[in-house]
Amino acid sequence: MPHSVSTPSETVPNATEPEMDEAAAATTAAENADSQQSEDADITMADDETPTTAATESDDKKTDTKEVKLEDLFPDEDSDDEFPSSSRPTQVKQEEMSSSPEFPSSPAEIGASLKASDPEVMRSFYQRLFPWRYLFQWLNHSPTPTNDFGHREFAFTLQNDAYLRYQSFPTSDLLRKDVLRLMPSRFEIGPVYNTNPRDRKTLRNLTSFKPLSKELCFDIDLTDYDDIRTCCDKANICNKCWQFMTMAIKTIDVALRDDFGFKHIMWVYSGRRGAHAWVCDKKARTMDDQKRRAIAGYLEVIRGGAQSGKKVNLRRPLHPHLSRSLDILKTHFQEDVLEEQDPWRSPEQAEKLLQLLPDRQLNESLRKKWDSSPGRSSLSKWADIDAVGKTGASKSLDARALLEAKQDIVLEYTYPRLDIEVSKKLNHLLKSPFVVHPGTGRVCVPIDTRSLEDFDPLGVPTVQSLLQEIDAWKEPEENSGKPVQDWEKTSLKPYINYFRAFVLTLMKDERDVKVKRERDDAEALEF
Amino acid sequence: MIRQDFNRIDPKRRNVLDHRKKQFADPAYKETQYPHRLNFYATPPTADITLEQFEQWAIDRLRVLAELEACSFRNKSPAETVAHMKPLLDKYLPLDSNSSPSTQLPLQRQKDHYSHFILRLAFASTEDLRRRFTRVETMLFRLRFQGDDTRERAAFVQTLSLDWEAVSDEERRELSSELAATAAAANFAGAKKNNAQAVEEETWCKVDWMRAPDLVEQRRVFLRGGKAYVPAREQQSMVVAEFTSRLERALELTARALPRLDEDDRLTPILNHLSKNFITPDAGYSSSSSIDGAEITARNIDTTLSAHFPACMSHLHRSLRRDAHLKHYGRLQYTLFLKGIGLSLDECLLFWRQSFHKITEDTFNKEYRYNVRHAYGDVGGDSNRRGGGYSPYSCQKILTEHPPGPGEAHGCPYRHFNLENLTGLLQGGMGVSDRGVLQGVKEDKENQKFHMACNRVFEHVHKVEIKRARDDGIMSASQLETIVHPNEYFKRSYLLKNLNSKTAPQSQSSQKKEEHDVKMEDV
Numbered sequence A: 001m002p003h004s005v006s007t008p009s010e011t012v013p014n015a016t017e018p019e020m021d022e023a024a025a026a027t028t029a030a031e032n033a034d035s036q037q038s039e040d041a042d043i044t045m046a047d048d049e050t051p052t053t054a055a056t057e058s059d060d061k062k063t064d065t066k067e068v069k070l071e072d073l074f075p076d077e078d079s080d081d082e083f084p085s086s087s088r089p090t091q092v093k094q095e096e097m098s099s100s101p102e103f104p105s106s107p108a109e110i111g112a113s114l115k116a117s118d119p120e121v122m123r124s125f126y127q128r129l130f131p132w133r134y135l136f137q138w139l140n141h142s143p144t145p146t147n148d149f150g151h152r153e154f155a156f157t158l159q160n161d162a163y164l165r166y167q168s169f170p171t172s173d174l175l176r177k178d179v180l181r182l183m184p185s186r187f188e189i190g191p192v193y194n195t196n197p198r199d200r201k202t203l204r205n206l207t208s209f210k211p212l213s214k215e216l217c218f219d220i221d222l223t224d225y226d227d228i229r230t231c232c233d234k235a236n237i238c239n240k241c242w243q244f245m246t247m248a249i250k251t252i253d254v255a256l257r258d259d260f261g262f263k264h265i266m267w268v269y270s271g272r273r274g275a276h277a278w279v280c281d282k283k284a285r286t287m288d289d290q291k292r293r294a295i296a297g298y299l300e301v302i303r304g305g306a307q308s309g310k311k312v313n314l315r316r317p318l319h320p321h322l323s324r325s326l327d328i329l330k331t332h333f334q335e336d337v338l339e340e341q342d343p344w345r346s347p348e349q350a351e352k353l354l355q356l357l358p359d360r361q362l363n364e365s366l367r368k369k370w371d372s373s374p375g376r377s378s379l380s381k382w383a384d385i386d387a388v389g390k391t392g393a394s395k396s397l398d399a400r401a402l403l404e405a406k407q408d409i410v411l412e413y414t415y416p417r418l419d420i421e422v423s424k425k426l427n428h429l430l431k432s433p434f435v436v437h438p439g440t441g442r443v444c445v446p447i448d449t450r451s452l453e454d455f456d457p458l459g460v461p462t463v464q465s466l467l468q469e470i471d472a473w474k475e476p477e478e479n480s481g482k483p484v485q486d487w488e489k490t491s492l493k494p495y496i497n498y499f500r501a502f503v504l505t506l507m508k509d510e511r512d513v514k515v516k517r518e519r520d521d522a523e524a525l526e527f
Numbered sequence B: 001m002i003r004q005d006f007n008r009i010d011p012k013r014r015n016v017l018d019h020r021k022k023q024f025a026d027p028a029y030k031e032t033q034y035p036h037r038l039n040f041y042a043t044p045p046t047a048d049i050t051l052e053q054f055e056q057w058a059i060d061r062l063r064v065l066a067e068l069e070a071c072s073f074r075n076k077s078p079a080e081t082v083a084h085m086k087p088l089l090d091k092y093l094p095l096d097s098n099s100s101p102s103t104q105l106p107l108q109r110q111k112d113h114y115s116h117f118i119l120r121l122a123f124a125s126t127e128d129l130r131r132r133f134t135r136v137e138t139m140l141f142r143l144r145f146q147g148d149d150t151r152e153r154a155a156f157v158q159t160l161s162l163d164w165e166a167v168s169d170e171e172r173r174e175l176s177s178e179l180a181a182t183a184a185a186a187n188f189a190g191a192k193k194n195n196a197q198a199v200e201e202e203t204w205c206k207v208d209w210m211r212a213p214d215l216v217e218q219r220r221v222f223l224r225g226g227k228a229y230v231p232a233r234e235q236q237s238m239v240v241a242e243f244t245s246r247l248e249r250a251l252e253l254t255a256r257a258l259p260r261l262d263e264d265d266r267l268t269p270i271l272n273h274l275s276k277n278f279i280t281p282d283a284g285y286s287s288s289s290s291i292d293g294a295e296i297t298a299r300n301i302d303t304t305l306s307a308h309f310p311a312c313m314s315h316l317h318r319s320l321r322r323d324a325h326l327k328h329y330g331r332l333q334y335t336l337f338l339k340g341i342g343l344s345l346d347e348c349l350l351f352w353r354q355s356f357h358k359i360t361e362d363t364f365n366k367e368y369r370y371n372v373r374h375a376y377g378d379v380g381g382d383s384n385r386r387g388g389g390y391s392p393y394s395c396q397k398i399l400t401e402h403p404p405g406p407g408e409a410h411g412c413p414y415r416h417f418n419l420e421n422l423t424g425l426l427q428g429g430m431g432v433s434d435r436g437v438l439q440g441v442k443e444d445k446e447n448q449k450f451h452m453a454c455n456r457v458f459e460h461v462h463k464v465e466i467k468r469a470r471d472d473g474i475m476s477a478s479q480l481e482t483i484v485h486p487n488e489y490f491k492r493s494y495l496l497k498n499l500n501s502k503t504a505p506q507s508q509s510s511q512k513k514e515e516h517d518v519k520m521e522d523v
């Protein structure tokens, strides 16, 4: 789940500005908290950034005095990743975490019976399956360690929900070691900072600790489609509603490539009901917030919340990005929305459609027609609009306005619904690819856009099944002599291969650009 | 003499100058020529000016910038801003076009050039000041750019060597339908020409899309392969964006070079003075604007008055009640506010005495009484007493001066609280639980529009009354414009919540009374 970080100084719990925390100052317990916080500032709870140690008392107080909990207020989180456990987050000191390297049990016996979030399952997964090397190369943009990796923030969510920010590692091996020691249920990737995030407190002042670069990210979640999908709701998905994700990826991907000229775009399944995009081009990574906002604004079409009525109100003629999107989406609208979702079958549902149409008289005729044939399908109702319109049911009918309203409706029911906050901020954190979703056990695998339509979220391997596959693997008769890695024995293999190819192309481009830049730098004497 | 100080700014820059010097093969610095009215301020001044000019020019420019900032705080439209600024610009910073008969052109342009660079020195020291300076200088540039003679403007843009690539006729034909849609979509305000014709007549240029982020954000350009296709009339926004980004970079360089400026002790005090006085000039609040008929007493602060406090004062009041104490700047900010709402000196002393209930009479008299009296102009030097003490702090002052440190409760919660604590204050202290409003406040805060956040909360808390005041014509539009002073917040809140009582605004009171009577009959 992404965490919005407005400025680095705010995220360091009020060690520097204890007076700001009104509730904490109100209790004496909080004063202890303040002193401990400055030592433990790395450890904050998920979402509300409140120190967890001794502040529990004041923390409870705070919750009582609020009508609305902070984390409920701001919809910029990927609630896809909620944990089944509802226990209060508690902090566990790092030293208390078991760090003794127990001999791992056989993956099969682990895999069969245990929950995905079980420490033993996680240990085997991180030890035997997680593609550490490619993750490193992906973030480092070069085979030898650079600041792109070393100054990169990682954030761990531990098994007990404690949340550790500002972790950083010089090499992929140290990252792996710490992950095995702390066994986080998942981890997130943040920006590259101007200095090592672990050293941020040694800086003269906190404002000089600055994020420099991060991939441009997108987050799409099927819960944002709850008002238009009829097959499932909340955390549930099926292949019918996954089609919304397919169309969203198509639409955004082509805009990023054709319009903005980005090349290195990786889509990742979020493990349950959504997808993330990582745009990794160097030009994208170094964009400031203004440019990120520009892209977000360019791509955002659906506006307004539950109470806002018509959510798409576009100027005409349509901007080329929008007419292209409409071309991509209209077939999906017929097949995946009208036929599969059938969103306007009941009279109440049909009323929602009528509210989006501009002509009162036409609406009256349609309402009458539909009342007389209950259960009429959405497909027929959609066709009725033009058919009834042609009969002259409304004398004042403006054919152009009707056409435009219909286009707006197509977009309202198909255009990607982005969690746009994730894209606007350079310093947003986003869940790493290849971690395991603790609820479903599914691995957050990359989605190959060349065969996007074939992607089946329910067919994505779970960590338990993967561990069983390792054990069930038999050495082929003709041995190539090369040692076979564990991931190659499982159905994770195509995904890791895809990732590896993606990373290699990225590194190659980066190297070429670097050579060119060094040449340019040598010549230019900048003002 | 001042020349040296500019040259000390940055060794690199000096190199540039030295290089030029050689080029001109002239040991003396060449007088800067100003062929254009507009200026990107790429080259630092080289000629000597007097210390008096140095200070006066800077102050004049500052006046203009502060007023421009005030216009944006008040949400004035571009047209209103132009009208409002015209007399000020004519007086303090005139800048005529080449076609003008004025004989003052070189002097005007020199003043514009030098004053800009002097203020750079004054405002480079902190990130906050740099951001503010960039913002207002950009506003000034945009204002002048828009008002410039078309041909002279084009000639100026030519000199900027902005690597804009012209779109060839061939490419324009190839993309004619996309460009037509873009042009029309961007031009919704309505040229009636048909689109194909518009595309033909429009000259298009191609730039990296990152050079025109705001046009991209609004889909006012066509994008292909990372290039934005920009119609001629949108190019202004790119020139302005270029101005901003070059100034940002230049200011950072200046900031890094600043420590070396301390060598000249004649300039440092002037520069410090300049940056400290960058406050909105008319955001001051005269204490005469208290409300007729309202009972402003120490006793009423908790019961009726504090409901009308803005978040900053509400927080100070709650902190005071919680701790029975406030630190220096908190007392000052709060005392002046109370003075501004019309609390008399005696009542104010009573209020503080009662609030500090944990200390002895003796301590209070020794340590606190004097400060309150001083703030009211009851004691102190002649000028303090003549001036009636200090003025209540404006939002601008609260936002930019003395950010709160440990244990201090003053400042502006929208700026100085983290989001979580701000949300807590709004929910607990101000009774705001509406998600839309809180989300809006969050965005305002992220965009550093703290006064917008405060006004958003005000409008939410008073939405019923504002609607009525508007519908019934009780308060004019100017009485409802953006609040930029805590005392205005209080006053407006008080008036709005007492629309039915005798404290209605004087001017409309008779008319209001009639309406009031009619309503009584209806009941």
Ligand SMILES: [Zn+2]
Residues within 6 Å of the ligand: A231, A232, A236, A237, A238, A239, A240, A241, A242
């Ligand atoms: Zn479904």
